[in-house]
Amino acid sequence: MRSFINYLPVLGLTLLLTSCSGIFTGDDDDSGVNPGDLAASITDYIKDNYSGYNIEDIEIEDICDVLYYEVELEDGPGPDIELYFNMAEEFVFAATEVSKDVLPQAVLDVIAQQYANYSIDDDKIEQFELVDGSLQFEVELETDSGSDLEIVFNADGSVFCQDDSDDDKGDDD
Numbered sequence: 001m002r003s004f005i006n007y008l009p010v011l012g013l014t015l016l017l018t019s020c021s022g023i024f025t026g027d028d029d030d031s032g033v034n035p036g037d038l039a040a041s042i043t044d045y046i047k048d049n050y051s052g053y054n055i056e057d058i059e060i061e062d063i064c065d066v067l068y069y070e071v072e073l074e075d076g077p078g079p080d081i082e083l084y085f086n087m088a089e090e091f092v093f094a095a096t097e098v099s100k101d102v103l104p105q106a107v108l109d110v111i112a113q114q115y116a117n118y119s120i121d122d123d124k125i126e127q128f129e130l131v132d133g134s135l136q137f138e139v140e141l142e143t144d145s146g147s148d149l150e151i152v153f154n155a156d157g158s159v160f161c162q163d164d165s166d167d168d169k170g171d172d173d
Contacts, residue, residue: 033058033069039089042069046083056080063138064152064161068092084128093128095138100125106157107137115141118149128152136160 038058046053053073061070061084069085082095100122111120118141128136134155141149152160 041089042085064163093130095126095128098127104155107153110157
């Protein structure tokens, strides 16, 4: 019996590592999360607010050096929606893909003035609707030389944060 007690810490550590392996794969390029590993607060939020949607994909996403649970929802032929929760499992914002036409003029003006050497990647524009109802826009800007920037703009055109997507080691999400 005494030898069994000596192995309890090893057994506990093994169980802990095994239970966490579903959240992080350990591969920087694949940050998938098993739906069964989502906290009840997240699944309850989805049930209460997006009952007609199915969970398509779950990942850990880095936006301007902040990690989020990204839960992609699908409800059929319409556009998908992505819900972002902080690591404390609280809802932060919902993201939907939008066209360049949806960008506020203030955002377009800042891009034209401060990022004149870049063009907007029309396929990589998202609108973020935050908990308080305010909007932000994530826009990927690109150059012919392959330098890309991901910028999150507030609706008034101010830059919330900027990420040099060349830091992604050549991966294009």
